[in-house]
Amino acid sequence: MEAVYLDYASTTPVDDRVARRMADCLTRDGVFANPASRTHAPGRAAANAVEQAREQVATAINGDPRGLVFTSGATEADNLALKGVAGFQRDRGRHIVTAANEHKAVLDVCRALEFDGFEVTRVQPRGDGTVTPESIEGALRPDTVLVSVMHANNETGTINDIGAIARVVRGHGARFHVDAAQTGARLELDVEALDLDLVSLSAHKTYGPKGIGALWVRRRPRVRLLPQMHGGGHEHGLRAGTLATHQIVGMGEAFALAQSERDADRAHAEDLRARLFAQLDTLEGVRDNGAGAQRLPWTRNIAFTGVEGEALAAALADRVAVATGSACTSASTEPSYVLRAMGQPADQAAEAVRLSWGRMTTTEEMEHAARTLVDTVSRLRHGAAVA
Missing domain, CATH: 3.40.640.10 (Type I PLP-dependent aspartate aminotransferase-like (Major domain))
Structure with missing residues (x-):
């Protein structure tokens, strides 16, 4: 796949x-x-x-x-x-x-x-x-x-x-x-x-x-x-x-x-978000950056305690395409200035990845990506090789 x-x-x-x-x-x-x-x-x-x-x-x-x-x-x-x-x-x-x-x-x-x-x-x-x-x-x-x-x-x-x-x-x-x-x-x-x-x-x-x-x-x-x-x-x-x-x-x-197609796209995005978090909720130490604010239904910034965002994105690269910040600053190794402006310390900001989906994302793709994400985070936390 x-x-x-x-x-x-x-x-x-x-x-x-x-x-x-x-x-x-x-x-x-x-x-x-x-x-x-x-x-x-x-x-x-x-x-x-x-x-x-x-x-x-x-x-x-x-x-x-x-x-x-x-x-x-x-x-x-x-x-x-x-x-x-x-x-x-x-x-x-x-x-x-x-x-x-x-x-x-x-x-x-x-x-x-x-x-x-x-x-x-x-x-x-x-x-x-x-x-x-x-x-x-x-x-x-x-x-x-x-x-x-x-x-x-x-x-x-x-x-x-x-x-x-x-x-x-x-x-x-x-x-x-x-x-x-x-x-x-x-x-x-x-x-x-x-x-x-x-x-x-x-x-x-x-x-x-x-x-x-x-x-x-x-x-x-x-x-x-x-x-x-x-x-x-x-x-x-x-x-x-x-x-x-x-x-x-x-x-x-x-x-x-x-x-x-605004209403249909939004409903689809919200369904995909629910499927993603159904899997993420099985993990400990997950931070949903921006929680409490009104947010786009197709974008989430997630941090996993103990796992650097860059390492996670690299481990997922051939299976799930995610970002560690804005595409315009992806060449930088510094923690996200957006998260730092929100008051997060550098070590926490460095643990974040951005996941975003849309009209062409299928339910099967999201469920597969969510399972892969959970498995990869668990392996990285335990120092195991990522398949």
Whole structure:
């Protein structure tokens, strides 16, 4: 049996239905033309396909499609949001608030902005990994121009109350950015009801292709950004470059499917979680990091006392694919900065692995993976060879 893939938080497989739509945009008999070439029929067909996808993505988050800017992924969307607002607002204020357990795509941009003369306050999450509205409110200053807090954490799956945080930020007059790469259309996200200003989205966390994402930008009241890429008037002048029709169409289809199948996907994920923990409950010394907080039904961060996460992941590698943290920091041997920000000592943080599953994970795969995980932990604890 090939390895059971439990690293959906890193990337999801592309749904077959999405892949078929993408293939229709690649070859001579498909919608292959440059969407910017609107002087001829093939170009207009490509432009129409892009606009349909823009509508699909925006509809999935209940946002105005005119505010959706396609990017190369959520990382670029984060860069455009943070640097764009900071650049446009720098004469009004140079203070930014974020959380210490944000994704590196936000934290590294904040560090770069510090070199550019901005001050950044990184609030600490609670022990369960959530960022409270009170902590954000306490960090705000008269010169705060931007707050960035993720919807759900990529390592622990903890979900922040971004609606409550948005009300705090709105009352202050700053802009509020949300990295929603881990949720997108898979979890209900209503940008209008939540009163969000900027939202970063990713396709490859939502059964779509890699290399495409989007930044949704509020139009009323209008959020102004300083463009970070120049070279044409694409995407309302905010992001230059020829649009990748096949990837954009893939993202649109992925988000439409995620929206229509949201309840079924969630029920399936919760069933798989129950099957996983039915096995884990037979072990002693299991810590469910983030327990007590609202979490994504398809992501759990688990630590096994006495077993290093790196050793466990290596022992499982050919049978069960798990992660020891964010894929963007997997080359690091340091304990997870996310868990450290939650107050865990280094030795405990080093025992954690992340397990994440999704639409294509079968019940048989999860039950096999759970049994393999329990057996491997037991063998490692007793110093036995792992088969």
